[in-house]
Structure formats: C-alpha cells, structure tokens
Amino acid sequence: xxxxxxxxxxxxxxxxxxxxxxxxxxxxxxxxxxxxxxxxxxxxxxxxxxxxxxxxxxxxxxxxxxxxxxxxxxxxxxxxxxxxxxxxxxxxxxxxxxxxxxxxxxxxxxxxxxxxxxxxxxxxxxxxxxxxxxxxxxxxxxxxxxxxxxxxxxxxxxxxxxxxxxxxxxxxxxxxxxxxxxxxxxxxxxxxxxxxxxxxxxxxxxxxxxxxxxxxxxxxxxxxxxxxxxxxxxxxxxxxxxxxxxxxxxxxxxxxxxxxxxxxxxxxxxxxxxxxxxxxxxxxxxxxxxxxxxxxxxxxxxxxxxxxxxxxxxxxxxxxxxxxxxxxxxxxxxxxxxxxxxxxxxxxxxxxxxxxxxxxxxxxxxxxxxxxxxxxxxxxxxxxxxxxxxxxxxxxxxxxxxxxxxxxxxxxxxxxxxxxxxxx
Numbered sequence: 001x002x003x004x005x006x007x008x009x010x011x012x013x014x015x016x017x018x019x020x021x022x023x024x025x026x027x028x029x030x031x032x033x034x035x036x037x038x039x040x041x042x043x044x045x046x047x048x049x050x051x052x053x054x055x056x057x058x059x060x061x062x063x064x065x066x067x068x069x070x071x072x073x074x075x076x077x078x079x080x081x082x083x084x085x086x087x088x089x090x091x092x093x094x095x096x097x098x099x100x101x102x103x104x105x106x107x108x109x110x111x112x113x114x115x116x117x118x119x120x121x122x123x124x125x126x127x128x129x130x131x132x133x134x135x136x137x138x139x140x141x142x143x144x145x146x147x148x149x150x151x152x153x154x155x156x157x158x159x160x161x162x163x164x165x166x167x168x169x170x171x172x173x174x175x176x177x178x179x180x181x182x183x184x185x186x187x188x189x190x191x192x193x194x195x196x197x198x199x200x201x202x203x204x205x206x207x208x209x210x211x212x213x214x215x216x217x218x219x220x221x222x223x224x225x226x227x228x229x230x231x232x233x234x235x236x237x238x239x240x241x242x243x244x245x246x247x248x249x250x251x252x253x254x255x256x257x258x259x260x261x262x263x264x265x266x267x268x269x270x271x272x273x274x275x276x277x278x279x280x281x282x283x284x285x286x287x288x289x290x291x292x293x294x295x296x297x298x299x300x301x302x303x304x305x306x307x308x309x310x311x312x313x314x315x316x317x318x319x320x321x322x323x324x325x326x327x328x329x330x331x332x333x334x335x336x337x338x339x340x341x342x343x344x345x346x347x348x349x350x351x352x353x354x355x356x357x358x359x360x361x362x363x364x365x366x367x368x369x370x371x372x373x374x375x376x377x378x379x380x381x382x383x384x385x386x387x388x389x390x391x392x393x394x395x396x397x398x399x400x401x402x403x404x405x406x407x408x409x410x411x412x413x414x415x416x417x418x419x420x421x422x423x424x
Contacts, residue, residue, distance in 0.1 A: 007069030010364030010382040011289035018296040022304035036363025048073035075101040096263040100285040120184035146177030189274030200262040202315040208236035209291040228415035230328040231294040294327035328393040329384040337378035345408035353400035
C-alpha cells in the first residue's frame with residue numbers, strides 16, 4: 001500500500017526509516033519531510049496545517065495509511081479529516097487528543113478515575129494560583145494548560161520564580177496555551193517515558209525510554225523538547241511497567257471511552273518513578289521526540305502491521321519482538337536553543353558519522369540551501385547508536401558526534417548518566 005507520514009522532524013525521520021522496511025509499503029511519502037527523510041520517501045511540500053490539501057493529496061495518490069507524527073495537527077482534528085474521507089490514519093480524534101491538548105483535563109481525569117498523579121489545582125486567576133503555589137513545597141511545578149512545544153512547564157525553585165512563571169503564562173508568554181494553568185506539587189524520583197498503542201479497547205504495550213529535558217549537562221538550563229534519550233530505561237522494571245499498564249494506561253483508555261472520547265493511537269505516558277511506584281506527569285497523544293529515535297531501532301516486528309492493527313481494532317492479535325541491544329540518541333541543537341537561535345549554518349561530516357558501526361543519523365531540523373545541508377531549527381540532528389550496553393552505545397554516539405563539523409551546534413555530553421551509574 002501507499003503510505004503517508006505527516007511531519008518534518010527527527011521523529012518522522014525515524015518513522016519513515018522504520019516504515020520503509022515494511023513489505024506492506026509500496027510507496028512512501030512524507031509531508032513536508034526533510035533532507036534526511038528525502039533519502040527514504042518522496043517529500044511533499046505540504047505542512048501539517050494544510051488539512052484540505054493533505055486529504056486531497058492522499059486521495060490522488062491512493063494512500064492506504066497515514067501516520068500523523070506531531071501533536072498539533074492531531075489536536076486540530078487531522079485524523080478526523082482523513083477518517084471522514086475513508087482513509088486510515090493513526091492518531092486520536094480531536095476529542096481524544098485532548099489528552100495532550102489540556103493538562104487540566106488530564107489532571108481531572110486522573111482525579112476522577114484514581115490514576116496516580118501529583119496533587120494539583122487549575123487556575124485562570126494569577127492571585128489564586130500564587131496562593132495555592134504557596135501551600136506547596138519547593139520546588140513547585142507551573143504548567144501552561146495547552147500545548148507549548150515542550151516549553152510550557154516551569155519547575156520553580158523559589159516562590160519568586162513561581163510567581164513570575166504564573167504571571168508570564170497567564171500574561172500570554174505561551175499564547176492561547178496559557179489561558180489557563182495548572183499548579184502542582186513537584187514529584188521527586190526518576191523520570192521516564194512509556195509508550196503503548198491502543199485501538200480504543202485493547203492496550204498493546206511498546207517499550208520505555210528515558211530522555212533528558214534540560215538543555216545542558218548536569219540537568220542544567222531550561223527545559224527543551226528533549227536533548228537525548230536511551231532505551232531501555234533501567235528504572236522501568238518489569239514491576240513498574242506492569243503497574244503503569246494496569247494503573248495508568250488501561251484505566252485511561254476505559255475512562256476516555258466512558259467520557260465519549262474513545263482514544264485510538266499512540267499513548268505516551270510521561271512518568272515519575274519513586275521506590276518502584278509510577279505516577280503520571282503528563283500524557284502525549286503521539287510518539288515522543290527524541291524517544292522514537294531509540295524505540296524504533298529496537299523494534300524487530302513490522303511497524304506498519306502493528307499500526308494498521310491499531311486502526312483496525314485488532315491489537316489483541318498482535319505480539320511484538322524487540323532487539324536486546326541498547327539504543328541511545330544524542331540531540332545536536334543550534335547554539336542558543338531553546339531561546340533565540342540563528343538559522344542557516346552549514347553542517348558537514350554526516351556521511352563520515354553515519355559510516356561508523358551502529359550509527360543512524362536522523363534529521364530533525366535541516367534544509368538544503370544551494371546544495372549544502374544547513375540547520376533550519378533548534379533541535380537539528382539525532383545521532384542514534386545501538387550497542388550491547390549503554391556504555392557501548394554512548395561511546396559510538398559521541399564518536400559520531402565528534403566527526404560532525406558544525407561549529408554553530410552543541411549537544412549534551414552526559415546522555416544516559418543515570419543508566420551508566422547503574423552499569424558501574
């Protein structure tokens with residue numbers, strides 16, 4: 001069948017890389033794609049916001065399956081548009097995508113269905129929010145209710161920082177995403193990401209990963225969309241995974257159906273784990289970025305078969321096989337990210353890096369200009385390595401990073417430090 005992937009980042013490059021291997025995939029398209037994706041698929045100059053054009057293109061090309069990568073088009077109802085046109089598309093409806101579209105909705109759902117999460121309250125009034133934040137210990141977490149490209153969460157270490165975050169969010173720093181905010185207790189422990197597919201009835205667990213949100217080594221600096229990741233995450237023991245499935249994922253799928261918001265697609269649970277007990281930090285309604293870049297290299301099973309089963313309501317008939325190897329990715333970003341950063345700097349050396357053992361380079365924010373590869377975003381490259389151990393995968397990844405000639409870029413040098421400490 002003909003397959004269309006929507007999106008242009010590292011996640012979509014990894015999805016195309018995996019889908020291109022499927023014997024079921026006759027022709028692969030990506031809209032809009034990027035130069036890396038262009039080596040695997042035909043890139044189509046349509047952005048995810050062009051819903052009418054995307055549906056018309058899918059009809060014209062006889063697309064049999066659409067994989068929607070980013071969250072915003074899902075929240076805006078793109079999956080509904082494809083479904084209405086009779087085209088299979090994996091991703092929740094707009095009603096289902098509220099799991100990522102509103103943090104307040106998720107917190108209320110957790111409260112009503114006894115899903116373990118942090119204590120919280122929702123606010124539109126700054127004074128009331130500050131008063132409640134003052135009743136919680138420090139640090140305290142301030143979240144814009146809506147989607148803010150991974151930057152709408154502030155972990156405030158002081159009362160002054162909490163008050164400033166509240167004023168900025170409600171004052172419009174994140175646009176409409178900050179028309180309401182959530183103030184919640186800070187959960188201590190180790191953070192991890194766990195992924196599953198659901199067809200609205202059945203939950204098929206995938207695997208977990210651990211990413212690094214802060215910009216700089218030692219978990220310093222501002223939160224980003226993710227500066228690196230690895231899988232498996234040692235904190236996600238068999239017991240923790242079972243608790244996550246039974247206490248968080250399955251109750252959420254049942255609750256969404258009960259609320260008239262039947263959820264079909266990827267269910268990504270951001271977790272905090274302490275003493276073997278997982279609590280939900282947040283849900284995302286799509287594959288993670290950069291977690292997808294370490295999950296898919298470990299998947300033995302045919303990805304397209306699995307995604308189609310989610311669309312068809314047959315996930316209970318699917319079993320998955322995984323490689324035992326560790327996968328680790330290092331994000332190379334433009335200096336200045338996640339703040340202001342320049343665009344257009346040239347990147348060299350990718351071919352040499354990609355030739356190293358166990359290395360795959362996924363493009364996240366690149367473009368071609370006058371025949372040269374240039375940076376076009378904040379997070380630009382994902383240097384992904386596999387290895388028998390975390391240490392081997394990390395050494396391979398950084399060896400590849402060191403072959404890339406891009407003075408305007410930077411990366412964290414401590415990806416997987418927690419796992420390395422466990423390995424000894």
